[in-house]
Amino acid sequence: MIDYYQVLGLDHTASEAEIKKAYRDLALSCHPDKNSEQNAHAQFQLISEAYTILSNSKTRSNFDQERVLSSSTSKSTTTNLISPPNKKNDRRNTGGALTLRRWFGSSTTEKRRSTSSNSKKNKKKRNSPKWWNRKQIHSNLQPKSKPINGGDLYQDIELTIQEIAKGIKKTIPITYDDTCLNCMGSGSQKQATPRRCNRCGGTGSVSRLKGDYEVKEVCPSCQGTVSIIDHLCHQCFGKGMIEQKRQISININAGIQEGTVLKIAHHGKSGLNGGSNGNLYFTIRQAIDERFSRQGDDLICQIEIDFTEAILGTRVKINTLDDTLDLLVPAGIQPEQTLSIPRRGLPNSNGEKGSGDLLVKIKVRLPDELTHRQEKLLTQFHDPSNMPIKTD
Numbered sequence: 218m219i220d221y222y223q224v225l226g227l228d229h230t231a232s233e234a235e236i237k238k239a240y241r242d243l244a245l246s247c248h249p250d251k252n253s254e255q256n257a258h259a260q261f262q263l264i265s266e267a268y269t270i271l272s273n274s275k276t277r278s279n280f281d282q283e284r285v286l287s288s289s290t291s292k293s294t295t296t297n298l299i300s301p302p303n304k305k306n307d308r309r310n311t312g313g314a315l316t317l318r319r320w321f322g323s324s325t326t327e328k329r330r331s332t333s334s335n336s337k338k339n340k341k342k343r344n345s346p347k348w349w350n351r352k353q354i355h356s357n358l359q360p361k362s363k364p365i366n367g368g369d370l371y372q373d374i375e376l377t378i379q380e381i382a383k384g385i386k387k388t389i390p391i392t393y394d395d396t397c398l399n400c401m402g403s404g405s406q407k408q409a410t411p412r413r414c415n416r417c418g419g420t421g422s423v424s425r426l427k428g429d430y431e432v433k434e435v436c437p438s439c440q441g442t443v444s445i446i447d448h449l450c451h452q453c454f455g456k457g458m459i460e461q462k463r464q465i466s467i468n469i470n471a472g473i474q475e476g477t478v479l480k481i482a483h484h485g486k487s488g489l490n491g492g493s494n495g496n497l498y499f500t501i502r503q504a505i506d507e508r509f510s511r512q513g514d515d516l517i518c519q520i521e522i523d524f525t526e527a528i529l530g531t532r533v534k535i536n537t538l539d540d541t542l543d544l545l546v547p548a549g550i551q552p553e554q555t556l557s558i559p560r561r562g563l564p565n566s567n568g569e570k571g572s573g574d575l576l577v578k579i580k581v582r583l584p585d586e587l588t589h590r591q592e593k594l595l596t597q598f599h600d601p602s603n604m605p606i607k608t609d
Contacts, residue, residue: 219263221267222267247260270418273415276415279420283418367489372389374500374502375503376502377503377506378506378516380469381473382471384468384471386466387466387467390462392461393460394460397453399450399459400450402490403446403457405455409448411442411445412447413445419444421439421441422434422436457489458487472514472564474501476502478501479500481496481499482496515574516538518578519577519578519579520579522581523584524582524584526546527546530548530549532546544558550579552581555578557575558574558577561574562574
């Protein structure tokens with residue numbers, strides 16, 4: 218982690234007044250408007266960052282705890298690369314200028330004054346890690362983002378009986394979130410790396426007293442993301458994702474069952490930080506049909522006949538999926554009885570050749586009123602003496 222005390226050329230026991238004075242002196246000397254060095258802007262940003270953390274008692278306390286914890290387990294990145302500041306030297310160089318030169322390298326004027334006897338030393342210094350590199354600074358300011366896989370998308374496809382019977386190539390419009398091309402998923406207008414949130418110190422949460430208890434809450438500044446984007450992308454507004462609409466073509470086999478789930482890999486929500494895209498799942502739904510219902514690979518329809526036709530038998534016309542045919546209804550058929558027409562159903566859903574059957578359910582229609590003659594004839598028909606006698 219970066220030692221902000223060293224950035225300002227101070228000791229960790231420095232007072233608020235010393236922090237403020239060191240910041241003012243360094244800010245004046247390193248301001249990009251007054252400093253023509255190439256890395257002046259990076260110096261000024263780091264100085265401002267250090268002052269923001271150390272000038273606030275709460276963020277300074279959090280930083281002190283992190284610094285002590287880091288130094289107790291292993292040497293920090295800063296102390297591995299530079300020596301601790303010398304107080305005497307710091308006084309001579311006003312407010313930690315020597316420390317900054319150690320962080321950012323010598324100034325242009327100093328390089329011009331260097332003699333040939335020190336060329337090897339200067340060469341070694343030029344090859345040392347450049348802490349003014351913003352990528353290196355941000356890698357220490359915030360945790361490295363892990364790849365996040367995109368979420369899956371789910372959508373229904375409604376098919377008619379005719380589409381199921383024949384099979385179909387269907388084009389489905391879908392809406393999904395994709396990585397914003399303007400900021401490449403960073404959420405920042407110029408793809409700048411987000412900075413660590415100063416309010417929570419990069420923890421994503423803040424503490425406050427509630428009665429006698431200390432309660433942790435989501436940081437209101439970064440909303441728990443531990444980082445802040447200064448200039449939001451004007452297309453995705455910092456989300457890194459943008460709504461996209463596209464069309465997916467899919468081949469649907471004949472005879473597919475309702476409820477079947479079709480998977481299209483990597484067509485779901487986009488992943489972040491190099492994570493893979495999610496999957497797209499289509500669920501087959503059968504549209505309501507007025508003529509047919511479905512039972513596996515069989516189709517079911519129903520016809521209505523008069524009670525006299527049920528008694529005497531008849532022929533009726535039946536509409537199938539493809540054509541019309543005559544169905545012989547045998548005499549004496551019972552209500553709710555089913556007649557089967559082979560191979561007039563749906564193609565086998567298991568991929569084998571063949572089709573299901575068309576099942577015709579018989580409904581018997583009874584008259585609401587009878588004439589006197591009809592009533593007399595039915596009475597005679599119902600007379601047991603007129604019933605045929607069954608003989609073995």
